[in-house]
Amino acid sequence: MINLRRIDLNLLSLLITVHDTGSVSAAGQALGLSQPATSNALGRLRLALNDKLFVRGPGGMEPTALTARIVPEIRLHLEGLSDALTLPTVFDPNTSQRVFRTALSGLGEQIFLAPLAERVFSLAPGVRLSNVSSPFDDLNRTLTQRHADVALGLLPQQGRHLRQTHLFNEDYRVIAPPSLTQEQVATLDLKRSRLILVVPSATFADDIEQVVAEHGLADNIYLRMRHFGVLPELLSTIDTLAIVPGQFARRLAAANQATLLDIVLPRGRQKVLMVWHVNSDADPACIWLREVICDLFQDPELRG
Amino acid sequence: MINLRRIDLNLLSLLITVHDTGSVSAAGQALGLSQPATSNALGRLRLALNDKLFVRGPGGMEPTALTARIVPEIRLHLEGLSDALTLPTVFDPNTSQRVFRTALSGLGEQIFLAPLAERVFSLAPGVRLSNVSSPFDDLNRTLTQRHADVALGLLPQQGRHLRQTHLFNEDYRVIAPPSLTQEQVATLDLKRSRLILVVPSATFADDIEQVVAEHGLADNIYLRMRHFGVLPELLSTIDTLAIVPGQFARRLAAANQATLLDIVLPRGRQKVLMVWHVNSDADPACIWLREVICDLFQDPELRG
DNA sequence: GCAGGTTTATCATGAATCTGAATATTCTTT
DNA sequence: AAAGAATATTCAGATTCATGATAAACCTGC
Numbered sequence: 001m002i003n004l005r006r007i008d009l010n011l012l013s014l015l016i017t018v019h020d021t022g023s024v025s026a027a028g029q030a031l032g033l034s035q036p037a038t039s040n041a042l043g044r045l046r047l048a049l050n051d052k053l054f055v056r057g058p059g060g061m062e063p064t065a066l067t068a069r070i071v072p073e074i075r076l077h078l079e080g081l082s083d084a085l086t087l088p089t090v091f092d093p094n095t096s097q098r099v100f101r102t103a104l105s106g107l108g109e110q111i112f113l114a115p116l117a118e119r120v121f122s123l124a125p126g127v128r129l130s131n132v133s134s135p136f137d138d139l140n141r142t143l144t145q146r147h148a149d150v151a152l153g154l155l156p157q158q159g160r161h162l163r164q165t166h167l168f169n170e171d172y173r174v175i176a177p178p179s180l181t182q183e184q185v186a187t188l189d190l191k192r193s194r195l196i197l198v199v200p201s202a203t204f205a206d207d208i209e210q211v212v213a214e215h216g217l218a219d220n221i222y223l224r225m226r227h228f229g230v231l232p233e234l235l236s237t238i239d240t241l242a243i244v245p246g247q248f249a250r251r252l253a254a255a256n257q258a259t260l261l262d263i264v265l266p267r268g269r270q271k272v273l274m275v276w277h278v279n280s281d282a283d284p285a286c287i288w289l290r291e292v293i294c295d296l297f298q299d300p301e302l303r304g
Numbered sequence: 305m306i307n308l309r310r311i312d313l314n315l316l317s318l319l320i321t322v323h324d325t326g327s328v329s330a331a332g333q334a335l336g337l338s339q340p341a342t343s344n345a346l347g348r349l350r351l352a353l354n355d356k357l358f359v360r361g362p363g364g365m366e367p368t369a370l371t372a373r374i375v376p377e378i379r380l381h382l383e384g385l386s387d388a389l390t391l392p393t394v395f396d397p398n399t400s401q402r403v404f405r406t407a408l409s410g411l412g413e414q415i416f417l418a419p420l421a422e423r424v425f426s427l428a429p430g431v432r433l434s435n436v437s438s439p440f441d442d443l444n445r446t447l448t449q450r451h452a453d454v455a456l457g458l459l460p461q462q463g464r465h466l467r468q469t470h471l472f473n474e475d476y477r478v479i480a481p482p483s484l485t486q487e488q489v490a491t492l493d494l495k496r497s498r499l500i501l502v503v504p505s506a507t508f509a510d511d512i513e514q515v516v517a518e519h520g521l522a523d524n525i526y527l528r529m530r531h532f533g534v535l536p537e538l539l540s541t542i543d544t545l546a547i548v549p550g551q552f553a554r555r556l557a558a559a560n561q562a563t564l565l566d567i568v569l570p571r572g573r574q575k576v577l578m579v580w581h582v583n584s585d586a587d588p589a590c591i592w593l594r595e596v597i598c599d600l601f602q603d604p605e606l607r608g
Numbered sequence: 609g610c611a612g613g614t615t616t617a618t619c620a621t622g623a624a625t626c627t628g629a630a631t632a633t634t635c636t637t638t
Numbered sequence: 639a640a641a642g643a644a645t646a647t648t649c650a651g652a653t654t655c656a657t658g659a660t661a662a663a664c665c666t667g668c
Binding site: 327328329339340342343344346347360364365 | 644645646647648
């Protein structure tokens with residue numbers, strides 16, 4: 001694994017403690033060691049790192065530049081180890097204070113975040129969510145470096161240590177202004193209507209355009225948009241229909257911001273996935289989160 | 305510090321190695337230990353964690369549920385420790401592959417990201433940037449948990465372990481379409497012009513509105529916007545002036561997308577800060593980054 | 609600058625762990 | 639059911655680290 005074989009990891013605990021107490025004796029006491037043992041141990045670490053590490057000064061043992069630099073990093077990871085060993089064996093939604101981090105694109109936020117937050121907060125009142133979006137980063141690194149617990153969306157590339165679940169194939173729905181009733185929309189003729197096409201990402205674009213073309217609707221598209229934000233406003237002010245990803249359509253309909261047309265355009269070929277890193281495979285908290293997500297979003301046909 | 309005192313940290317290395325090799329003997333060999341010593345050490349860890357940790361199976365030593373859960377976490381932090389000890393003492397921009405993470409608001413991206421990326425990439429070709437924006441998170445946690453190296457912007461709250469540098473007080477500038485020359489704009493009368501006011505965040509709003517009122521320009525504001533994205537387009541299509549934060553005005557002018565008016569509205573009271581966590585205080589890479597940022601953005605009057 | 613007191617480093621002895629080899633045990637595989 | 643292979647256990651000798659006492663170094667106050 002690493003060259004840590006050469007260094008007694010317990011010495012790093014000592015380093016932190018000496019740093020915090022500013023005293024070798026006090027550090028020894030805190031660690032349950034005698035003073036000579038502590039001094040000796042510090043000596044060993046000094047030898048291993050080839051640095052004085054601490055020099056005596058008016059304020060006690062003062063860290064050298066090297067020590068000051070590595071102590072925060074080391075403390076972080078020692079606490080991480082401690083957490084790893086004391087973490088509860090099971091995840092209890094009722095009491096957990098855990099922060100889950102999701103990696104959602106802009107579209108993902110629109111589709112997933114609100115229902116997910118609602119469900120999570122109702123099941124686990126102490127849990128917090130944080131969506132991270134790292135424009136320059138690729139998903140692989142985001143997950144590998146633990147900046148996110150799961151990623152949701154159209155995720156073509158998959159690294160070697162990533163696992164995935166197929167949530168659904170994104171379909172497309174036609175929506176009408178909420179002022180129209182279900183009966184009224186049933187009489188609408190798509191080919192004679194003005195259409196707004198909302199295609200959130202470049203990844204989607206080819207797919208939906210082809211679907212539209214197959215239905216002979218290409219000439220009816222009067223407005224193409226990349227974002228959903230203003231769509232509800234548009235729908236209620238100007239009188240048009242819109243073709244949008246199915247998940248989003250259903251959310252709008254549920255909020256009475258749109259009326260769904262019965263016509264279902266074919267399912268896209270875009271697989272919407274949940275992706276996570278092998279690292280979090282056995283984490284009870286992550287398992288719980290993934291179950292919540294599957295329960296919320298996964299197409300029943302795809303479950304196994 | 306922690307209850308790690310009770311556990312020999314070196315045993316955790318063993319845990320990982322046994323997990324990876326699936327064999328006690330092989331793990332021992334990898335760690336430079338004899339087979340009995342390895343077995344004994346594993347026995348001690350079993351006692352300490354009160355779990356069998358591994359059971360013999362067809363594929364060698366197979367991890368128990370507990371082991372599977374904690375191994376990824378432990379591996380992460382052991383590698384972190386290893387990194388902390390082997391990290392270069394100095395930061396070399398020419399060769400570094402480091403990823404810097406910034407915490408910028410939407411406004412921050414507009415103002416800071418482009419010039420920062422340009423400068424960083426030119427000085428350090430191998431370095432990568434990643435802007436993180438965590439809607440649910442507060443800045444404090446973002447910095448404390450190392451999800452960002454620095455935060456830039458209007459940052460009122462400051463936790464106990466955060467340090468900050470005052471970069472500048474945001475001022476406001478009036479800009480005109482780029483089609484107008486410097487001579488032409490000199491003759492413009494603000495009070496007779498239509499004005500667009502771009503106020504990026506709620507934090508800014510009161511401040512700039514007051515400045516505008518003090519100049520008797522309140523009635524000239526024909527459009528208020530929250531985002532900068534479409535401003536260049538607006539400026540060149542409809543014939544108006546705009547009041548925008550100074551940093552943004554200068555960037556537009558530099559890109560020939562606007563002409564600056566000489567009039568400088570008073571400095572705002574909003575301090576734009578760079579904030580970072582004590583943890584990264586001594587990290588040479590972060591020191592370098594902060595210097596770059598100060599060099600780029602800090603008001604010369606505020607340096608010391 | 610020197611004495612006093614505190615803290616750190618050094619030195620022998622003793623406890624714990626590792627090595628090496630040999631053996632018992634347990635599980636997989638044929 | 640038996641062979642095969644790996645893990646667990648045992649023992650003496652060697653190494654390493656901790657202990658308790660001592661020596662050296664350092665900060666503080668005069």
